[in-house]
Amino acid sequence: MTRASGGAEPEGFHDFARAMGPRLFRTALLMCGDWHLAEDLAQTALGKLFTSWSRVRRADNADAYARTVLMRTYFSHRRLRRTAEHPTAALPDGIAPEHDSALRLTLLSALAELPAKDRAVVVLRYWEDRSVRETADALRMSEGSVRVRAARALTRLRTRLGEDGSGGGPGTGNGNDGNDSGKDGTPHGLVRR
Numbered sequence: 568m569t570r571a572s573g574g575a576e577p578e579g580f581h582d583f584a585r586a587m588g589p590r591l592f593r594t595a596l597l598m599c600g601d602w603h604l605a606e607d608l609a610q611t612a613l614g615k616l617f618t619s620w621s622r623v624r625r626a627d628n629a630d631a632y633a634r635t636v637l638m639r640t641y642f643s644h645r646r647l648r649r650t651a652e653h654p655t656a657a658l659p660d661g662i663a664p665e666h667d668s669a670l671r672l673t674l675l676s677a678l679a680e681l682p683a684k685d686r687a688v689v690v691l692r693y694w695e696d697r698s699v700r701e702t703a704d705a706l707r708m709s710e711g712s713v714r715v716r717a718a719r720a721l722t723r724l725r726t727r728l729g730e731d732g733s734g735g736g737p738g739t740g741n742g743n744d745g746n747d748s749g750k751d752g753t754p755h756g757l758v759r760r
Contacts, residue, residue: 577620584613587630591637597690598641600679608644612637634695635705638687645683670728677727684708685720692717 591612596605615636616623626632678686684706691702692713699717703710 577617577624579624580617580620583623583629583633584616587633588613590630591633594634594690594695595637595641597675597678597694598638598683598686599644600675604644608637608640612640615640631701631705634691638691638705641687642683673728674724677724680727681720681723685716685723688713688716689720689724 588609592605592609595608595612596602599605599608612633616633623629623632678689681689687706688702691697691705692699697705699710699713703713706713708716
């Protein structure tokens with residue numbers, strides 16, 4: 568496969584992009600809540616990875632490098648706000664239905680209300696099941712900041728899910744007593760799917 572400029576594609580990039588692309592898209596979708604923006608963020612991240620592929624290949628963990636590039640791309644987008652588009656309450660595209668779609672929609676809505684960095688911590692820690700250290704490295708913050716942001720964000724999510732009646736918060740009768748824990752044993756109280 569060749570690029571438009573006539574040069575050969577960097578060795579191994581195609582396979583990496585094929586494997587990592589859907590994961591980057593899923594993470595971007597959880598971060599921004601917008602299908603089309605998530606596609607743009609994932610493509611932009613893949614473009615940045617392509618241009619620095621020799622450095623990515625030398626990295627200890629190329630997947631973590633890619634997630635870091637995606638997070639920085641997302642934060643950059645949030646800071647710049649160069650778009651005239653405005654988010655709406657109803658998304659035109661959706662994720663494939665699951666058994667408890669009402670809970671999932673409520674959770675995604677609550678996630679969208681979190682500040683960007685808190686949302687990034689929740690997505691990396693609990694959706695991507697990353698350790699506190701991996702999350703801190705990806706977001707360039709201290710492990711203590713990750714723990715504080717995670718605790719604050721989870722309290723907001725539990726409150727929102729408990730108020731909504733859709734389940735999720737402790738004491739809502741759904742069997743989730745808040746004792747579920749992440750990879751490093753830190754309790755988070757979210758239900759894994």
